Amino acid sequence: MPRPSVDLPVSVDREAATALAVQLGDRLRDAMRGGALSSGERLPSTRALARQLAVSRTVVTEAYQQLYAEGWLEGRHGSGTYVADVAGTVVPAGRPATVPVPAGGPWDGYGHRDGQGMIDLRPGRPWVHDYDRAAWRRAWRAAADLAPASDPDLRGLPRLRAALAEHLRRSRAIPVGPENVMVTRGTGNGLDLVAATLLRPGDRAGVEEPGYRVARNVFAGRGAEVVPCPVDEDGVVVDGLPGDLRVLYTTPAHQYPLGGRLPIPRRERLLAWARRTGAIVVEDDYDAEFRYDVAPLPALHGLDPGRVVLLGSLSKALTPDVGVGWLVARPDLVEAVAVTRDALADRTSGPAQQAVATLLEKGDLDRHLRRTRLEYARRRAAVVDVLGSRVMGDTAGLHVMVELPEDAVAPLVEAARARGVLLDSTTRHYHGPPLRHGLVIGYGSASRAELRRGISVVAELIG
Ligand SMILES: Cc1ncc(COP(=O)(O)O)c(C=O)c1O
Numbered sequence: 001m002p003r004p005s006v007d008l009p010v011s012v013d014r015e016a017a018t019a020l021a022v023q024l025g026d027r028l029r030d031a032m033r034g035g036a037l038s039s040g041e042r043l044p045s046t047r048a049l050a051r052q053l054a055v056s057r058t059v060v061t062e063a064y065q066q067l068y069a070e071g072w073l074e075g076r077h078g079s080g081t082y083v084a085d086v087a088g089t090v091v092p093a094g095r096p097a098t099v100p101v102p103a104g105g106p107w108d109g110y111g112h113r114d115g116q117g118m119i120d121l122r123p124g125r126p127w128v129h130d131y132d133r134a135a136w137r138r139a140w141r142a143a144a145d146l147a148p149a150s151d152p153d154l155r156g157l158p159r160l161r162a163a164l165a166e167h168l169r170r171s172r173a174i175p176v177g178p179e180n181v182m183v184t185r186g187t188g189n190g191l192d193l194v195a196a197t198l199l200r201p202g203d204r205a206g207v208e209e210p211g212y213r214v215a216r217n218v219f220a221g222r223g224a225e226v227v228p229c230p231v232d233e234d235g236v237v238v239d240g241l242p243g244d245l246r247v248l249y250t251t252p253a254h255q256y257p258l259g260g261r262l263p264i265p266r267r268e269r270l271l272a273w274a275r276r277t278g279a280i281v282v283e284d285d286y287d288a289e290f291r292y293d294v295a296p297l298p299a300l301h302g303l304d305p306g307r308v309v310l311l312g313s314l315s316k317a318l319t320p321d322v323g324v325g326w327l328v329a330r331p332d333l334v335e336a337v338a339v340t341r342d343a344l345a346d347r348t349s350g351p352a353q354q355a356v357a358t359l360l361e362k363g364d365l366d367r368h369l370r371r372t373r374l375e376y377a378r379r380r381a382a383v384v385d386v387l388g389s390r391v392m393g394d395t396a397g398l399h400v401m402v403e404l405p406e407d408a409v410a411p412l413v414e415a416a417r418a419r420g421v422l423l424d425s426t427t428r429h430y431h432g433p434p435l436r437h438g439l440v441i442g443y444g445s446a447s448r449a450e451l452r453r454g455i456s457v458v459a460e461l462i463g
Helices: 022-035 044-051 057-070 133-145 158-172 186-199 213-221 265-279 331-344 350-361 364-390 406-420 448-462
Strands: 073-076 080-083 182-186 204-209 225-232 247-251 281-286 309-314 325-328 399-403 438-442
Touching: 022 057, 044 057, 057 073, 057 325, 057 406, 133 364, 158 182, 158 350, 158 364, 182 186, 182 331, 186 247, 186 281, 186 325, 186 331, 204 213, 204 350, 213 225, 213 247, 265 281, 281 364, 309 438, 350 364, 364 399, 364 448, 406 438, 406 448, 438 448
Parallel strands: 204 225, 204 247, 247 281, 281 309
Antiparallel strands: 073 080, 182 325, 309 325, 399 438
16 A cells, blocks of 8 residues: 655745756755655655645656656655655765765665566666576586685785686787786776775866766765766767866766767877876776677777776676676786775675686686677667667667757656656766756666567657
């Protein structure tokens, strides 16, 4: 039984210069922050609240949409909108948090628990169902046969560092050896270790705008000032990058979320900028394994190993559940990050590393990548077939972008949700006000049949 909705102690001021949806969003956020609305409470329907406030339903829908995107609200299919299970907002001591970081709870990064029974077309999830069960079992059995280490190397298992270096040389043509590789628990962990090593409170840290909110959260959490750096269809715009950034986070293989691939001349200009200003470039290579009908471009790290820290992960290539990724840097930086890791008592699970090493050494990961590459190529073709020339950023990765008029997006996301399809918009990927509007459609996690159904709903709603 759905619980009754709460009476909301909010009002809006029609005379104010601030848009009504923004005002309403602010009031609701304040109520959640202050405890007037607590987690699990049900909000009124958009229709009821619109009536209470004498505003249009679009105003309420937009405010709810923004709060969903920020992680304050969650939807339960068929039963309404609830205050999400946010234990608090992390505010680094003495300085304001620039981005809300929900702490704790079963978050999926969108403010929703996994949408049971929904077709999930949000980005960020791979297809995890077609893995080779025998290979997976063999890898974990081999890991279980080994005695646990009492004093593990914080840089990672030598065996896995060697296997990863070989994998990166072969699959990404990055000329690295084990001394360049640290095994992390994934990109987020790698980012945090880099931030804790390189950033001091008040340092300026560039993040693509729009860009990966985890990078913004991590940098802000370490006390840095997050500096949004514009991107266009090709990726980060180099001309105009500030000269005082300590680090710049970028996704050159497939800009997240717009989907550009940074052309080689711009890669070179970016590295010249980094050399000139002394900045370290953090290259997130999160979905570089997946590329369609286009030639590979050299990783930034390979072009200038001294200036670039590359972060990779099995989260897209296999599953986020395994909790293994890598950080690639010049050896002295790897050592500096290991010192940070020691100070933070941070480590990657040894048995997980052993299992991943077996998957790499036996060629199981390569086989998995060959299979999933085909699967994703088919899905991407299915999306492009239906949505046609509206699709951007489809040459790589597991998501595409569809640009739409600003006022069309929130109602479309809402209408799709009502029909059982979860969509993501560009809004939450911005640090500042969104400049480009549209959908970011992930084709990783839904089955092919669900994807076809979901995309036809999107096409119908776009009209
Ligand atoms: C831009 C970007 N980088 C990295 C990752 C993977 O992060 P992690 O390895 O921490 O799971 C994702 C996953 O969604 C992503 O979207």
